[in-house]
Amino acid sequence: MNEKKLSLVEAVNLALHRAMQEDDNVVVLGEDVGVNGGVFRATLGLREQFGLKRVIDTPLAETALGGLAVGMAAQGLKPVVEIQFMGFIYAAMDHLVSHAARLRNRTRGRLSCPMVLRTPMGAGIRAPEHHSESTEAMFAQIPGVRVVIPSSPARAYGLLLAAIDDPDPVIFLEPTRLYRMNPQALPDDGRRLPLDSCFTLREGHDLTLISWGASVHETLQAATRLAERGVEAEVIDVACVKPLDLDTLEASVRKTGRCVIIHEAPKSCAVGAEIAASLYERAWLDLQAPIQRVTAPDIPPPLYRLEQLYIPGVEDILAACETVLEYA
Template sequence: MTEQKKITLLEAVNLALHRAMVEDDNVVMLGEDIGVNGGVFRATQGLRERFGFKRVLDTPLAEAMIAGVSVGMAAQGLKPVMEIQFLGFIYAAMEHLVSHASRLRNRTRGRLSCPLVVRSPMGAGIRAPEHHSESTEALFAHIPGLRVLVPSSPARAYGLLLAAIDDPDPVIFLEPTRLYRMNPQVVVDDGQRLPLDSCFTLREGQDITLISWGGSVHETLQAAAQLEQRGVSVEVIDVACLKPLDLDTLEASVRKTGRAVIIHEAPRSCGVGAEIAASLYERALLDLQAPILRVTAPDIPPPLYRLEQLYIPAVDDILEACDSTLNYA
């Protein structure tokens, strides 16, 4: 019988990477300090000792090189999992991800694919300096050919990462740093994949739908619990896969409740929340009993750590939006 124990999201990522490398010799890891040091957050700890330096490669501090080499590996049948230390460092790799990884299948009319996974921490909340707190998931969600995943629990991190590594096309896998060691839960190392392109309904309710992903799921669930104490029946949906969106699940929930608030840590303008809102208006306008509201970070770069808690959407911000929606005449 498989042993069960509570682990963190960070440990779940490590567990999934171990499982993937055991199951498939074509899975390789590369990134800055991922081998000897086990990565900046120790997500790859123990991999080099178990699988050797030929499958767990320490690279120079060169994100463009890491991405370029990974695309080449993927085109030749390997399954590279590349780590970018922080999302704010990924921009040097965008040329390869946008111009090559995302287009390889279409460019070759299916003769080549790009089974590449890009892992990167994302988001604020760990008191890190500038460029260490980015939430720029919308940049990747806008690119055709890229799948974008953001787990918000250990179990979803484990199952989604294994599924991402199986995917024959490129996946951006963003790991919320402030959830890395928060809320451990039982994760069975059974290799079970979770479905890609699906939302996860974390709570069922009748009065209002709260839609979130990544780090903001934490505050969203806290807000939902407070609303429940006031007699409000709250449905909470973790989007998890930002591209492609599971709009059927979102639409069904909003048709049921008639009200929706979208919560995300990324800046407000042109965020994924705007795409979700527009899609729900197109699909379910006549079932809405109030305008869809968004609770987001402001349109400024992530601040230094002293201002992080003013930047990240807070529980009170979510409750204020919910009250406005619930009281809409």
């Protein structure tokens, strides 16, 4: 039997159905997640199958959502909270930083906080600035929180199931631009993917391209263009930006000697800077060229007419690759 091809948002929906079937403690809450199935329909059908007590429509109050999730998680439930857009998540930061991330440490392991906070991230869908942000580095700075960003339907499915299983809080960021791009065959087999591992999407020996989220799409296109010229790039999807799988990244850079890091977040103090610094510490003597970063500029996401200038494109990646390849 042919497996149905699913988009990334459909894979998220499938994972939520699977998790709620497997564990009665999993509850979904957020603005419009029930009757409407979420702003992008990621929770479509959950209310009809699992009822009002497990799929909860809430007021427009992200601060309350953060507090509710911490309280539910501390008392044995596994809340999966949907924030409609990443730009609305900051109202919940106090609960995330002050309580969710610290609960295990504060109680010396007596309590944990098995909550997942899902939100769309990134530009590319012609939305206003607060709907188009990529501020994953803010959450990667918080000790006690995992930050996961899938870049394909299969990884969205497997990583979300693993995130829901995790006994500690997980920020699960879903690239909006990829929601309905590149559907792929996906079995509903319940297979979890490791949360703290990178995924090597393409083997190569000439240079390493490191990316995550929506920028993986352009990175793979750039690798294909390079291959047409006889340059074999290794492409790595970081997937979990906190904690980082530095062992995989180091091994690749030691092999290729050259590295370009691509992400949609602004350049300053981003996760790409942390990766670059760590690779300099670990693999300095194996580098044959300075590490390059291809990022969005340090400005708020612009209105849609300028989005394609804001998002790092294939030509930007190729230019950075030319820079590292020019070193003898």
